Amino acid sequence: MLKNLLFNAKVCFLRAEQNSGLSLCDLYLDRVNLLDLLVANDCTYIPSIQQLTKNDYLGRLRDKLIQDERLKLAMDVSTKCGLDPSGVWGAWGLTCIKQGDYAGAREKFGRCLKVRVCSK
Incomplete structure (x- = not known):
């Protein structure tokens, strides 16, 4: 229902040419x-929409999901909200190491760690 209301509001703003x-x-x-x-995803801590408009809250939500080892959901929050995903990749890499999945860990760490190339 909320999506429908927002869509209708968007149409009204389009007609009124109000980009903001x-x-x-x-x-x-x-x-x-x-x-x-x-x-x-059966998240036990459901925030309000107002909270979800604040980047500092979104970062804390992502960190809580990482702490609870809900890494896929934490990655989804990071990508949908434009947050830096490197913390999620790092935590996911550590989880892979604990599970003995070294190839998976290498792939996850490769997404968050950058190799410095020194030129002489």
Whole structure:
């Protein structure tokens, strides 16, 4: 229902040629989709949409998901909200090492660690 209301508001903003309202509708639509994702994954801490519009809260949510070892969900939050995913990749790499999946760990760490090349 909320998605439908936001879509209708977006159409109204389009007709009125108000770009600031369009971007706000897009932000809230993205956050409603994120809320759907959290509910679908049985997340026990469901934030309000207002909380999901704050980047500092989103970072804490991602960190809580990492702590709970819900790494796929933490990665989804990071990518959908434009957060730096390197912490998730690092935690995922450590989990792979603990499970003995060294190839998986190498791939995960390769996404967050950059090799410095020194030239002489």
